[in-house]
Amino acid sequence: MRTLSIALLALAITGCETTSGTGQKSAAERAAEIQRYREQKAAEEEARQKAIAEGRDPDEAAKESTATTPTTPTTPETPATPATAETPATPAVAPVAPAAPALPVGPRMGLLGLRASLFGSTLATGDSVGTSSTVGVRYFFTETVGVDLDAGFAYASVGETSVTGLSLGVGLNAYGGAPGKALRPFFSLAGSLSQVGAANMSTSVLTLAAGGGLEYWIAPQLSVSTSLMVGLATVPNADTLAIGTFRPGLGVTLYTE
Template sequence: MRICIVALLAFVTGCAGQSKTAQQRLAEVKAYRRAQEIEQQEKKEKKKAGTPRATAAPAPGAAPAGQGAPSMPGALAGEPGAPAAAAGQPGAPVAATGQLGAPAARSSGAADGADHADRQERRGPRAGRVGLGVTLGGATAATGQLLPMSSSLALRGFVSDSVSLAGVAGIGIGTSDSETEVSAGAGAEVVVFLGDLGEDVYPFFVGEAAYHRRSVTASGDGEPSGAGTDDGAASFSSLAAGGGLEYWVAPRLSVNARLMVGGVFGDAGAFVGTFRPGLGVTLFGN
């Protein structure tokens, strides 16, 4: 009987101990779950707080997110930027961009120089050419008539590839058995080129207007005489137009042949139908 009582007490005491242990275990499980929930909540809050930093654009040359940064920040960090330099994208090193652009600049300069040299060596009319020309010619006006200038000196410049203007100064001389007539004049000339005949030959139209001063001297005594006018000296104007051909012997040298028809007009009268053939040469400074 005593043995049964002891066994019963032991059983009851064991059950009580087991019940207490189960309650403790239940409390520990609840505490563990609570700690897990708190930890999960903290992780979510950290994740939300770290979202702006994660979506911010990385700096040029920075390592991609989630990967380790290169151990050498110098050359290794600059290597990914090299293709960007070649493509002209942001982040390209300044030195690399300059090196890539240098050959293009040199090439452009060489092309400009070649084009300039080609224009300098090209024969024929060209805007910007300036030169000094001499024309030797004659006139059909007889002594006693107002004689236009037949030989002239001209400062000539091209205002376009087909038009040149010139300031002209010249002299005309006519003689007969008893008189010598000398006329000096100054005027302006325009030459319009009509195309290219090939082989550096260019046809042109020419027009001229000038003002003259004439003097007539009787042969033998050296005294001026009227010779068809009231005075031995007279002033008059002349107009002439015609055409010709100009041939460029070299890029800066040309020769021309021309024939002009016109007339002279003065106080003593007018003479229309003067023919003025001439041969000329022009030396250009550029």
Template sequence: MRICIVALLAFVTGCAGQSKTAQQRLAEVKAYRRAQEIERQEIERKEKAGPPPAGAPAAPAPGAAPAGQGAPSTLGAPAGQPGVPAAATGQPGAPAAATGQPGAPAAATGQPGAPAAATGQPGAPATRSSGAADDQASRGPRAGRVGLGVTLGGATAAAGQLLPMSSTLALRGFVSDSVSLAGVAGIGIGASGSATDVSLGVGAEVVVFLGDLGENVYPFFVGETAYHWRSVTGSGDGEPIDAGADGSTVAFSSVAAGGGLEYWVAPRLSVNARLMVGAVIRDGGAFFETFRPGLGVTLFAN
């Protein structure tokens, strides 16, 4: 009898254990189907919404593992498997630099619109703008400039008066941003009746700039002093300049002052217009000249 009771209890206990296991399995099946249903609904919602814009970060899938952890490829798959990066799959949301799709930085792709400094393509406005600014800044008076200048001028004098040099050649240098000095050699030629008056001279010149009128135009004050040798040749004389046998050769000095404007055509080239008036000094006497207009050009070496 006891044996029968023990066997019955064992049978009942085994059935109860099997019933509990079946309920657990049924719950797992329901949870699995529920997860599949949620995943299907999420996929349908994404398809209706359309693909995300290029360069947008990919939204994590439902149930996706946090960054740095493995993401299961399917429901129930073992955890800890590495997730597949969006850039490798080519799916929307992958970084543009990895996929090569639009939205990648222009400097990295070399496409139009990239900064000129990064791509090296012609037409960089910054380079041209900087070059034009440097060219503009290099024009005008500046300490250290050295150049060779030519001035073509004229002067009038009565017959028998001493004529100073009017056209000159000058070696010019700037000692500051507003002052230039020059060594001058020049010639003056005049005619009176049958006689030709030739005056050769050497001297010094100082130019003081008074400011900037804009557009590379600079007003200036100019002063000059020189020493001359004058010779007169008659129309019937075979020599171009009288040797002075008849006492026609005369030495004298001159001073002059005036003003003008100088315009820098290029960083190393300037032109100027001037008007001067002065006096001739000989044997302690001074004889005022007429006005001496002139046009000049200077080519600078730096």
């Protein structure tokens, strides 16, 4: 027992140093070695007492006990928890610009257009035949009502006499049909003042007309139209009055916002 006490004291003081080249052992390893040493000495002492009782050599029994006592395995150190990899930052996604809404077809408030009409027929009776062309602007001040301002040129012949004229006109168009439809009917009221002349003579002509037609939007900013009007033309300085139908011509309008 004295030997056991001295060994335990030596282990406690030295901390169970080893010379295997691995350096100072951990506290867990030292505690395990002390436990194994205690178990070995207890087994030896028990073998000695048993051998004395049986009449055998106690030293031989102690050696046999040392050879057969299993070694308590060293408790392995708990491995360090590996560092958790940082979650990569989510790359910033550039905001997607919203798509521009498609422009509707047909008349709409605030729509402004540059227009022209060709191959129109003039208001005439009897043997007179004439053609007219105009250029101007159109503006919608509501969803269905637009106003026209036009300047035109007219040519007519009466028998062997040729008549030419310049005119300024204003018109009001009211559109029907379902909103958003490409083909829209319209009703029109118009008035114009013309200066016409033949050779060295010229006169003013006032015309009032009403009628209707169709306008088709090929694209939100482009349309074609045609109409038929019934007009009343008068010469203020003479007793001349003409009533008849005429076609303002095939109109093309380019709209801008």
